[in-house]
Amino acid sequence: MTFDKNKHREQGHLYNTTQWRKTREFILSQSPFCAICIEMGIDTKATEVDHILPVRLGADFFDTNNLQGLCKKCHAKKSGSERVIKPKYKKIIR
Ligand SMILES: [Zn+2]
Numbered sequence: 001m002t003f004d005k006n007k008h009r010e011q012g013h014l015y016n017t018t019q020w021r022k023t024r025e026f027i028l029s030q031s032p033f034c035a036i037c038i039e040m041g042i043d044t045k046a047t048e049v050d051h052i053l054p055v056r057l058g059a060d061f062f063d064t065n066n067l068q069g070l071c072k073k074c075h076a077k078k079s080g081s082e083r084v085i086k087p088k089y090k091k092i093i094r
Contacts, residue, residue, distance in 0.1 A: 014061050024049045027067045034071035036078070044071040050078060
């Protein structure tokens, strides 16, 4: 799998678009609880929207089937584990 640096840079600004805000609100209204916490039997309010398959691995940014609500803690944990799997992307991911 090749990694397109420029493509990733272009996607960063998508978080500031109205379309993303609407998509995000839609996901949080559909799944108000953290998807990872629910699997552990805990109801935690989802405050962040996560790309299940990371966009940099080819996912569509606005694909609602690829989005899930997560709490801040799980989102950070998930992003963290992705970083461990792909350490060479560390500098690019915020
Ligand atoms: Zn959670």
